Amino acid sequence: MGAYVPVRWVAPLLYGVVLAGGLYSAAVGPEDGRPGAAGWRTAGFAVAIGALFVLEAAGRRRAAARVPLFVGRCVLVGAVVLLDASGLSQVLFVLVPFTAYFAFGRTAALALAALFPAGLLTAYVLTAPGWYRRQERVADLLMLSVGLVLAVSMAAVAVGEQRARREVEAYAARVAELSAATERNRLARDIHDSLGHHLTAMSVQLEMAADFQDLDPDAARRALEEARRSVRLALGDVRQSVRALRDGAARPTLAVALAALARDGAARPRVTVEVSGDEQGYGEAELTALYRAAQEAVTNARRHAGASRVTVVVRLAEGAARLEVTDDGCGFPSQDDSAGFGLLGMRERVHLVAGSVDVDSGPGGAGTRVTVTVPRGAAKGAART
Incomplete structure (x- = not known):
């Protein structure tokens, strides 16, 4: 996962404000009364601001070069502060922990945010005795601290938003992958059935x-x-x-579909169908699971069991539907009833609607009984879950 991206407009906006303030201060008049010194200082100030704009543009194209970009930004900010006669450029200090949060994380940003007020306080103690009695000194320290807090907070919010968006995108990709797998399994069951x-x-x-x-x-x-x-x-x-x-x-009703199943391949075995109860209240998924289970059981009786007679009985009760498919074929060992994609697909389809499948069979002509139970309204409950 790539590094987080700073809010694009913050740094250029501050650069523009500082440039406008510095040029206005130079136009009003140099503080030391020496226009020549003020001229080269203003020119250097403007060049350093321009370099910061270029650095921001380069950072968008080469986001991987985090360390060189960060070091270059710190050097240029220091140069702007030294060359600016208005003092407004000190606001650019807040960009250092702000950009560090995106490039290096919260710990580095907090450390840098604490470093600037500490440095300013140390400078006051060493160079300005009694600074705490001067209102402008205290105001500068407080304003710098507040600006740093706001910058780090804004960076934290932006990083949190980007992290949440990436998690949502990853979750959406995972959901799409699972949906595709589910659809493949459904199509495989439908093709088989x-x-x-x-x-x-x-x-x-x-x-x-x-x-x-x-x-x-x-x-x-x-x-x-x-x-x-x-x-x-x-x-x-x-x-x-x-x-x-x-x-x-x-789709046709369950009774009609099962009647067509009984007519299909009527030569052998003979399939009889009995359906009782009302389909009202049973969803399409539940009725499809019952039909496909009956179809699979009849197909197994026709293909593997050598049965001469198959009976399909469906009871659609108020609470649950019960399907029984019995044949007089050769049967098979009960420990092998999970073998084959057909019975596996039957169990998967029935389990998706909170139903159960029971296969009772044995070798030696004992025949086979497949019992499927599906609760009424189970598909809606599964969808809500």
């Missing part, structure tokens, strides 16, 4: 057509028709997803 389901059906149907093309041409023809139907359904899912992403097109 929609296209993966239809491609699985097509694979099963094409394998059936290949197996039966000689033994039972009619069965092979029906399998090919089912494969074509799966292709049309896959294209329909893609178009619907694109429309939903573009303009938020309305």
Whole structure:
């Protein structure tokens, strides 16, 4: 992370005020009555102010050269104070801790801010006995102290604002990165659940057509028709997803979507669907999680379990929705139920709506039961959280 940047207009503004004051004082008349001495002094004063303007411009282009810029600014400020007959240029001392705060931090700025009043006080003690009884001496010391305090405070506020802005930018970049990762995971789940389901059906149907093309041409023809139907359904899912992403097109109800799932690939296994209750009060995310879980369970039964019958039962109650998908397939060891992206994506999707997934299965033809529970209104609560 780069160094903090001083407030751009502060130093040029002070340089301009000091230059105007010094030139006005020279125009009114030299204090010592020697115009020649006053002339070269005023010329040196103006040249030193000009060098400060040039130094500020160079600092904007080469912000990394903090130490040389700071040393050059201190030398030029000292030269301006020595050459200025009006005494107004002493206000430039406040720029030293002000710029040091941005370049070197708070500790260096506070040390320099304490150094100037201490130096002035030491000079008074050594060169002006009884200075504390002279009002102008005390006023100069107090005004310098107040100016230094204000300069350091202003620098602290500016650094705090820049630090907060950088933290917000870093946080926004992190949020964008996490949002992109979340969206990638969501798209991966959608692709697996929609296209993966239809491609699985097509694979099963094409394998059936290949197996039966000689033994039972009619069965092979029906399998090919089912494969074509799966292709049309896959294209329909893609178009619907694109429309939903573009303009938020309305989705079918859960009952209609599950009925279409039962008709998809009807040759084997036979899928029966029973939906009871009212979808009112359940958000789109919750209903989508239920549908995708049912779709994944049916796809696994069709592709891996060799099931002949699959039952999908949905109960939409007032407090929560419960989905049960059972099949009479071969099953699989329960310790392996987390393997595969399909079940992982199902769990992720259901957990996003504060739901739970339970898989009960076993080898040896015991079949599989997938139970999904989703609380009503869970998506809204998760969004608020």
